[in-house]
Amino acid sequence: SQQGEEDPQALSIQEGENATMNCSYKTSINNLQWYRQNSGRGLVHLILIRSNEREKHSGRLRVTLDTSKKSSSLLITASRAADTASYFCATDAETDSWGKLQFGAGTQVVVTP
Amino acid sequence: DTGVSQNPRHKITKRGQNVTFRCDPISEHNRLYWYRQTLGQGPEFLTYFQNEAQLEKSRLLSDRFSAERPKGSFSTLEIQRTEQGDSAMYLCASSLGTGLNQPQHFGDGTRLSIL
Numbered sequence: 017s018q019q020g021e022e023d024p025q026a027l028s029i030q031e032g033e034n035a036t037m038n039c040s041y042k043t044s045i046n047n048l049q050w051y052r053q054n055s056g057r058g059l060v061h062l063i064l065i066r067s068n069e070r071e072k073h074s075g076r077l078r079v080t081l082d083t084s085k086k087s088s089s090l091l092i093t094a095s096r097a098a099d100t101a102s103y104f105c106a107t108d109a110e111t112d113s114w115g116k117l118q119f120g121a122g123t124q125v126v127v128t129p
Numbered sequence: 130d131t132g133v134s135q136n137p138r139h140k141i142t143k144r145g146q147n148v149t150f151r152c153d154p155i156s157e158h159n160r161l162y163w164y165r166q167t168l169g170q171g172p173e174f175l176t177y178f179q180n181e182a183q184l185e186k187s188r189l190l191s192d193r194f195s196a197e198r199p200k201g202s203f204s205t206l207e208i209q210r211t212e213q214g215d216s217a218m219y220l221c222a223s224s225l226g227t228g229l230n231q232p233q234h235f236g237d238g239t240r241l242s243i244l
Contacts, residue, residue: 047229116185117162
């Protein structure tokens with residue numbers, strides 16, 4: 017079973033536009049992480065936000081976390097064609113000690129030139 | 130940092146055959162994870178090693194699956210008597226074992242196709 021659910025399932029935008037995707041989860045967490053996956057490749061870590069943090073930035077990426085609503089959002093600003101990929105949120109549950117991640121089904125993002 | 134390496138990248142085999150995959154983690158990482166990913170889904174946790182000790186196994190890991198990490202370095206995942214439902218991408222990840230809040234670094238996976 018998957019802990020997180022991403023919304024929307026798919027997103028199509030033009031270069032220069034912003035892309036926002038959301039993640040909801042079910043249990044208390046140590047942290048929430050966002051990963052990117054290009055077709056046929058492994059996952060690339062983007063951002064880790066701890067349970068006591070509310071917002072984090074990395075370059076064109078902005079992540080928010082609302083633990084009261086058990087939700088997170090990932091914003092990609094000024095998107096580029098190279099941002100075309102699937103984006104996954106993953107949670108490290110508070111009950112787990114080993115850093116095991118539970119992933120959602122992902123948001124497929126297509127950025128057209 | 131050469132990244133996490135997985136071999137082979139692709140494996141095609143007939144139902145009933147045994148297959149083995151290898152994962153070489155980032156050298157200083159003592160935590161190693163295996164995940165399975167089917168088309169259109171996120172990765173699902175299979176098993177976890179801290180150094181050479183296998184500390185957790187998912188219910189997804191049936192008796193036909195076995196994983197090892199001798200000497201706490203590379204790891205192997207073996208599937209015996211493969212079935213159609215085993216077709217998936219098998220991903221390996223590693224991380225530093227210095228407590229919580231460590232990102233995982235993934236390899237490019239081994240895609241298994243069962244004929």
